[in-house]
Amino acid sequence: MGGSHLQFLLLLGLLSYGFSLNLLDYDVRCKEEESQALLQFKQHLVDDSHMLSSWDSHEDCCKWNGIRCSNKTGRVVKVDLRADLSAEPLPKYVAGEISSSLLGLQYLTYLDLSFNDFPGEPFPNFVGSLTKLRYLNLSRTYIAGTIPQQLGNLSGLISLDLSGNMDLIELHNLDWLIHLSSLRHLDMSFVNLSQVLNWQNKVSMLPTLTDLSLSSCSLSTTIPPFLSNANSSSQLLFLDLSFNDYLNCSIFPWLFNSTTSLVGLDLSYSGLRCSIPDTFGCMDSLRSLDLDSNSFDGGIPKSIWNLCNLNSLSLTNNSLSGHLDNGFMINVSGCMGSSLKVLQLDENTFTGPLPESIRNFSNLEILNLQQNKFTGPLPKSIGNLYNLKALRLQQNNFTGPLPESIGNLSNLEVLNAADNSLEGVISEVHFSNLFKLRKLYLGSNSLNLSFNYDWVPPFQLDIMLLSSCTMGPTFPKWLRSQKNLSRLDISHAQISDSVPAWFWDFTPGLESLCLSHNKLHGELPDLSSSRQGIFGRIDLSSNIFEGSIPHFNSNVTFLDLSNNRFSGPISFLCDSGVISLTSLILSNNTLSGELPDCWMYFQELAILDLANNNFYGKIPSSMGSLVSVQFLHLSNNRFVGNFPLSLQNCSQLKTIHVGENNLSGKIPSWLGDSLPDLVILILRSNQFYGSFPLNLCHLSNIRLLDLSLNKIEGTIPECINNLTAMSQKESSGLIDYYGFLTYFMDHASFVWKGKESVFQTSLLLAKIIDLSNNLLHGEVPEGITSLMELVALNLSRNHLTGLITPKIGLLQHLESLDLSRNQLHGEIPASLSDISFLNYLDLSNNNLSGRIPTGTQLQSFNASAFIGNRPELCGPPLPNECPGDFHPDYTNSTRAHKTDDIQTNDHEDGFISQGFFVATSLGFIVGFWGVCCTLLLNLKYIKIDASRFQCSSDVKIYKLCMTVTLCMRMLQSWIKKLYGIH
Template identity: 55%
Template structure:
């Protein structure tokens, strides 16, 4: 790879040597006899007053000293005029800063009218407008304001700098071009132009504006938001205007799309470097012949261009057309394994080949790779390659870096390393095969790779023991990554490694019960991960003397015990990450360095208060704090104002008491707030409405009271999880909760909430859309640091924990409250619900017939309410239903039949005396009269026919039964009335007869 950039280094040297005299400054470091001009010295001192110098970089800038001897200043050795101001900051992404400036670029620099070289790159002038006065420094030939975070529009006054040779305004994302690049016309001497990541979206026909610069050699317009080009614009690039262009970078301009089939490239015959990564070239016909035939091209990067091709297209390129190519990156495209056939036939001079993350590479690695004798870097990471590593690789005498990670490679590494005796032994520097399927032990022959600096075999299925002999000869080793295998490291107690490691990744390896003493000799590591390593020891005193660049310390999931040492005096890198979770540490939590950004001490036995953590503002950079599952106690400190960048706060499952401090409202960046299972009291503070970034709120299992604040629905638009379970909240549900369009988990159970369920509940958008509005991982600003969130659902006292699938969980739990009224029919619009629990309330009315629309329900609990009527037949449509409870209501009728329902326990229907049918033991009426059911063929043909006509129904049987009973008792009643009438008449006749007999007797006397 180093050879790829040799032409550019030579070009840079030629440019500097040719222009040193013209620029008017000398690189001669000998003391000059000419002193600085007084007026210019004062101008520099005024410039310094507008700067913030954290690292005392400009300490040499004193009023009584010769400014020609100041840091970053060069003077003309004859006139004494300041010709060079070079204050380029010393930092890079991911690296700690050693010097940089803040503040603003003062117009006092106008006092330096002989200035030819101005470099303020990589300093932070955040949000300050472009310093327009620079256009008045007409002697400038070199101007670099890259990555200074200046904003606003590029001034047209830059066109006054007619002597400018090099202009770099790149990586100023808030800088825009509002004048159509018209000022470029006057920069006729410009050879180097870099406007990468400057917003040029308003520029029309930009090729004509930049390609008319006849001296231009280097052009970088990376990520400038260019619009799609038209044919005339591209064809305007002709040989006469662009014959000198050597370097062209148009990458990350997503809207460029087809770029007119790349035919315009034929005019760039001098081009040596071309990068069009992330430009959509999917419609370009026969792209290989468009880019690979450039006679001078040595560096080609077409990463992520949606390219695909066929074997004939590739084979149409012969060796002579691409023999100069040294660097080729075709990663993130859509190729088949035919790409390999072309490579071996036409690019034999390749030094650096990158074919990572290609969709379609589903084959083994060809042995023919051994024929690419010049290859120094081979990157095949992230494909679907199978089988093992070809032994022909041992013949690659120049191979420096081999990246085969994240594939499906398998086999035993002995098959590859048994003949570790070829050229590769002395050349290989980086060997990465992580996340594959290799098995067996790591061969001791790995120790023969004497120049090896990176050994990464993590996340495979390797087994066996690693002895000192495996790595004792690797004196240049910097990265040792063996984690996520089943390896045992068996080193002597007093063994001192011959190397100094930068990265130590041994997660899940067995290191023995004692703390690894060999780590005491390592003084340079930046990452140490010995999690889940079987260590059951105390942390030795020598361990707290960390290397100064340590930014990731992970020792979780061991059995480390005892008190933690005081780490406050330890020197850690900025934004350090410390994870000591899931151990047996006890005692109080010690002080930590002020530059810790992530601290995880969860699942230990720490006790006592935590107020000291915030003494002297020691944790101002903290973004992640997890102290959950300890025995910490006391009131929560009211000093959260000092850690305004906190993103994750988890204090769950401790013994904290008192009120939630008002100062928590200062956590304006917080996304996750987890205070559950403590003894907190009082109301939810109104100040939390300022925390508009909140995604999850867990306050369950406390003694919080008051009404549920209406501002939750209005001020927290991103809320996805709201868990207030098991508190003392009362009052009605605020209608504003219906505004939570992203809510997926709403748990207000085990409170004293009254009133009705709001009709507007159907507005909870995320519960009826198939979307994942929250990931289980919440990321901080520290690269690679994330919090894996989880949520629990209670069901009959059992806890269901969701973690990896948290984003798919959608539930409502309003159980164990005092809600009344009917269940709103709109709740059936929430078709993505997997759990609905409304049990133990005073809800009444019918279960809506639309309940079957909740097709994804797995849990439904409506028990212990006052619901009545029949169970809707549609409930049998809930095919995913595994937990159902309708007990203790006033439901009646027959239980609907369905595979899911009849397989459930009968207890889910108990407490409804009018219910009948399976799985209950009490039968329904139709079950008691089998004669009404056609089970005997022709004997019941008439009944079957009536059933088919819909006449003989359940209602018919009921009516017939009632009629029969009524008729029977009617007849009986009539009989009783008739008997009574007859008896009355009989008695009356008897009386008359007796009266006649008496009268006759009297007459006879």
């Protein structure tokens, strides 16, 4: 009986426990009212990525994606709908409206809607009523409007993230913030706080705040009233005030008084203009200090080296200067040397050598010194930085060899010493222990990479940029070992060899290849198969490759095969399907045939350069489909027919160069209306006829207009003064023009100072109008003198008449002026002699007359600049004298006054004494020397491709002139006194 009773009690207990479990399971199920609130919230969302596919009314909402309930009460406590933008195959996010139905979740402690898409939606004010919230994240949801005061009701909030909402603005001086007494994490980066004047006060009143980010908030600095330490943010560990352009150095007193335990401080890009305060040395807790991209000047205070816990110091892009061995690095204390892991001093003006004391930074992992003015050899002690992972020394003036001790840096992953003046031999020793090296930049030095023929490097590189390093004459075999390369540049490497067959598929991930400016020869293989790499960018220019152009992989975006010996048609374009091309440069080859008519497939193409080949036929109308093209070079071929009307669709064009062809018809008037961004228009040496289109005057951005060697007739329109880019100094527009040119520098050839020249680096500085060799008649419009930045004007070989405008002197930047072989008449304006930069002038073969204006400029030109005019044109440098020029007849005067007793006093018939003759001769010498001096001083304005002599040369010439002139005048004065001449 007892045993049965015990079994009964045990069974009853089990049943009770099971019943209680069922009750518990029932209790933790989602509450119906909260399930309905969530479903109403879903109705206001757009869920194209099916992020909320599990939200089904037939399922327990506690099991829905992004929902968590309390284990005890079953209440929804967490809604985490953070978007997954990295999801495959498509990102997962929701859009639409943030519905107030979430108010049905009154036990909610965690709400994260970050990275979803609610553009322009107002701030969800109802959130201020969810009083149990501890975590709120609405970052990067693109909500707009003002931040509500109701946020102050969330007194238990621990973390608040509103960052990334650039259309959100705070209008209430953050008054709501002071009620969040439990707040530890606050991120309002990119929120507009420009109207908040006392933000320092408000954040200082949050005693538990440890992490504050107010980056890119348009903050300004005000000096807050004194705060007691009791209310200050003494617990703040991380502070980010970066990218606030209106801060100033008055932020530092608040910073040093109110934040006593900072571990990380970021003040980068904040417009700070002063010296780095010594007080930083008192922030003993600092581990990371970022002062990048401000305007700090002077040196680095020695007190910073007292920060024994500092791991990272970043001072990039300031105006700091000084030598690193002047108390800056040479006396580094042991604690600093052993703690610092990141030192970034790049983009300043530090000078002098890198001291041997760099060895003191024994734990350094990143050393960035690029873009300074360091000189001298690299210290051998740099090889003692055994923990170094990244060494960036590029763009300095380091000289001498690369130390062999570099080979000791077994943890090194990035080595960049490009753009210095290093020289000497690089051998296997330099790379002996660099097992982890992934990126190697040694370009633009004078280094000679000399390895044994069978050397196998210990590393596998991702990036290898060795431009201008000698690697030839044979093709480097050791490259074959590198299987992970994504970028390879061995241009200017003095390689005179064929490219081995293994090279074209030795690394399947190669995205960028540059072999330019070598003497590589042979034919290229078919590069279209997938096994031969993706080759996003290929530059094989300036070699001796020959044969037809092969097919390329469809992933190629940039292709430069210029300056080789390729021949035949370019049918590969239509066959290869390289529709991803953005740049196609095939100039200076012997390519031939008609252009293919498949340009409609290249809508991403921005650069097309086919100049200097043997193409013929008409320009295909399908080129009008190149809606992205900006630079079109078709010059020096044999194209015929009219300029394609379809090109008016290419509204982004900046350069059109179709010179040296056989195109005909009238110059299209739509050029001035459809191509507003046109900067260079060269139609030279074709068969265009008709009048100068008035619509060309709408080209307000044009800087180079060349219509020469055509059959254009009529007059030069008065509206030519509307070419306003030729009257304005260069500004950011020039930068915008080159903004796209990562791999391509535009170029153009035109007649410059009587000779054909090719301009590249200074192309847009040369503002030029060339209408020569046409059938233009009438007068030169006076309005052309309003184009005051004009550098060259060529109107020669036309039928122009009238006077040279007296206002020609307004063109003060003019260097080349050619008005020859016209029918201009009248005198040469005196203002022409005022153009200081003028160093090429041709006014020959006109009907000009009168005296050539005297001045330092015009008399310096050869007489050929003035020949072929009317005989009445006179004066230097022409040999014919002008009427009224004074030349005393010394012979007749002497004959009339022959006598044995020559008097030294003056006579009525103009007797010239010996002393007067000597003094006059010296006067001529002094005057002649003065002219020579003036000419010498004006030589400094002669420009060759926009360059001038250095100021030091000018000063030496000036001093020489003044010294000799003073001596001459003293000698003249002494002779006058000697002979009693007054």
